[in-house]
Amino acid sequence: MSVTDTLLKERARDCAPAFFLLLAVALSGLRNARDWAVFAPAFFFWAVFFRKEGFTLPGGLWPWFFGWLGIASVFSLEPLNSLAHFSKYLVFAFFLSLTAQSGENPRPAPPFGPFGKSAVRAWTRALFGAAFICASVIFYQRITGSGVYGIIGDNPNYSAAILAGAFAAAWVLAFSAADGAIGPRQASVSEKETRRKTLYGLFCAVFIAAIIAANSRGAMLASILAASAFLIVRKKRRQLLYTAAALALAAAVVPTDWLSFLFKAGDPRAYARVWIWGSAIEAALERPFFGFGPGLFERAFEFFKFPYFNGISYYGHGSTHAHSEILNLAAEAGLPAAALFTGAFFYSVKQKSRDAFQSAMKFCAIALFVQGAFDMVFYSGAVCLLFFGSLGFSVSGPRPDAAYGNAAGRFRPAFIALLLLCVLGLSARFVFERDYGLALRPGPGLPSADGLSTDPERSALALRRALAFAPYNKDLLLENVRRQLAGSGNYAYAAAYVENAAVFCPKDPRFPYIAAEAFVYGANAPEAYVRLKEAITLEPEFLAARFALTRLLYSEGNVKAASAQAVGLKRTKKASSSNARPGSVYDMLIVNSDFPSFGAIRLRRPEDRTIFESFKK
Numbered sequence: 001m002s003v004t005d006t007l008l009k010e011r012a013r014d015c016a017p018a019f020f021l022l023l024a025v026a027l028s029g030l031r032n033a034r035d036w037a038v039f040a041p042a043f044f045f046w047a048v049f050f051r052k053e054g055f056t057l058p059g060g061l062w063p064w065f066f067g068w069l070g071i072a073s074v075f076s077l078e079p080l081n082s083l084a085h086f087s088k089y090l091v092f093a094f095f096l097s098l099t100a101q102s103g104e105n106p107r108p109a110p111p112f113g114p115f116g117k118s119a120v121r122a123w124t125r126a127l128f129g130a131a132f133i134c135a136s137v138i139f140y141q142r143i144t145g146s147g148v149y150g151i152i153g154d155n156p157n158y159s160a161a162i163l164a165g166a167f168a169a170a171w172v173l174a175f176s177a178a179d180g181a182i183g184p185r186q187a188s189v190s191e192k193e194t195r196r197k198t199l200y201g202l203f204c205a206v207f208i209a210a211i212i213a214a215n216s217r218g219a220m221l222a223s224i225l226a227a228s229a230f231l232i233v234r235k236k237r238r239q240l241l242y243t244a245a246a247l248a249l250a251a252a253v254v255p256t257d258w259l260s261f262l263f264k265a266g267d268p269r270a271y272a273r274v275w276i277w278g279s280a281i282e283a284a285l286e287r288p289f290f291g292f293g294p295g296l297f298e299r300a301f302e303f304f305k306f307p308y309f310n311g312i313s314y315y316g317h318g319s320t321h322a323h324s325e326i327l328n329l330a331a332e333a334g335l336p337a338a339a340l341f342t343g344a345f346f347y348s349v350k351q352k353s354r355d356a357f358q359s360a361m362k363f364c365a366i367a368l369f370v371q372g373a374f375d376m377v378f379y380s381g382a383v384c385l386l387f388f389g390s391l392g393f394s395v396s397g398p399r400p401d402a403a404y405g406n407a408a409g410r411f412r413p414a415f416i417a418l419l420l421l422c423v424l425g426l427s428a429r430f431v432f433e434r435d436y437g438l439a440l441r442p443g444p445g446l447p448s449a450d451g452l453s454t455d456p457e458r459s460a461l462a463l464r465r466a467l468a469f470a471p472y473n474k475d476l477l478l479e480n481v482r483r484q485l486a487g488s489g490n491y492a493y494a495a496a497y498v499e500n501a502a503v504f505c506p507k508d509p510r511f512p513y514i515a516a517e518a519f520v521y522g523a524n525a526p527e528a529y530v531r532l533k534e535a536i537t538l539e540p541e542f543l544a545a546r547f548a549l550t551r552l553l554y555s556e557g558n559v560k561a562a563s564a565q566a567v568g569l570k571r572t573k574k575a576s577s578s579n580a581r582p583g584s585v586y587d588m589l590i591v592n593s594d595f596p597s598f599g600a601i602r603l604r605r606p607e608d609r610t611i612f613e614s615f616k617k
Helices: 003-014 016-026 033-049 062-074 079-100 117-144 156-178 190-214 217-233 237-253 256-262 273-286 297-303 325-333 335-349 356-374 381-395 401-439 456-469 474-487 491-502 510-521 525-538 543-555 559-578 585-591 608-616
Strands: none
Touching: 003 117, 016 033, 016 079, 016 117, 016 381, 033 079, 033 381, 033 401, 062 079, 062 325, 062 335, 079 381, 079 401, 079 456, 117 156, 117 190, 117 356, 117 381, 156 190, 156 217, 156 356, 156 381, 190 217, 217 237, 217 356, 273 297, 273 325, 297 325, 325 335, 325 356, 335 356, 335 381, 356 381, 401 456, 401 474, 456 474, 474 491, 474 510, 491 510, 510 525, 510 543, 525 543, 543 585
């Protein structure tokens, strides 16, 4: 092979991290199994057939952190589900290793590495390219008034995270250019560095303007703190003073309406994450060592959900994450995981940077870490890749030539084993999401969440497989409960099954409602009464539960109590009709007095039907 071919091959390999970053961003930020089904095979194919060096994590606490996540997955409430989530972290670990080994190889030919300075420069260009795309889309959405979402999902914070990381990197490079730190020719760089300083300054202006347009408080805070931290580390006291004065002047000059917009003062949900943080802390203290399991914050939140009235319901909200990566790790994998993650990060960023690009990547990672502490931007796999990739570049350094040959033989078997584990976990997740959709389509003639139907036997099989993967998923439990009640003649068994399922969803009134239905079918009116009162206590606007309780009391001969409930039912129905419009399936069930998805408690005497039909009017 000629020297030119070798150089081209090495350059292509240098661009691999940047390519995978852009691929992750293009795949909707890697937020669901379908995106991972495209990204993971491409990454693994390259890792097996084109990367000859071994994967070795950088020093510090990172091996302990990833290892602890693996242990926490074993002790998880849902081990298979946590394994799938842990598989994603293994991909991030491989990516961290990939970029951390980007130091220049001292061999005279080829001069790049396997990953030389061209790798971090390609990564920086990819970051700026993705950031400009995010900025363009956000500006367009803001100008047209179509709603600002960015390019990743329906949440602008993911795109704002990319912008915050790019802003921090451009900020560092702008000041480094001013110091003449970029470029090998120090004698005649004055004009060139001035142009670079101006260029990176324009980058900073565009990125911060896009962050403001996205109205992401976490990204704004991350950008300001990362920029200030750089000035403090570089001992640029005058520039730090100018920056602080500019921020103070902006706060004084900007109209109050603009400040209200920036801080979302008019949005009642804008500060609800504080309560979510409280739930995360409660979950972490409940299971402080191993947590509830990686990827299972949603399960933990069901135990520690707080009431939040939206005009219809108090417990209709949910959260798949803690809106803070550190608290999310504490709830899912225990306090040690949060401590190891934080310690590993600070150990990495405290290392001295060798050049401006390494410093830029370090402060890019710092910006993402800060935003991740207040926004759950790490829920996007693309943002995680940007974080771990930038962190790897910030700690990369020259390695002796022998290290490449030794690593290939020593670590490759372990790499293959971990790769197979990744494939297993991600494949299981992909199968689960398919089964999840089928399980909620019971069959022709039966109600389903999306209005579609499939073969009943196929749906039942999918439900069993999905429950094996996620046995405490609330939607699957409700679907299984509905089928148990519809297909079982043993209503005592059905009621017991519902009550066992309700242990994992103590704030969901649908479970006691269905348990009451089973008790009524089993002629156990006292227990049905208790369960209906429990459902109404959780959700006072739950019309179906109030209607069922009224019918139950009347059918049992308690006319006085039934009349009182009937008056309350009419008052609740009138209030519900004037409240906020139902914005979720949960809210629609709350305001629906028939509650058709789960049946209705039947009256013992047919003549009572006519009387209680009037309560619906």
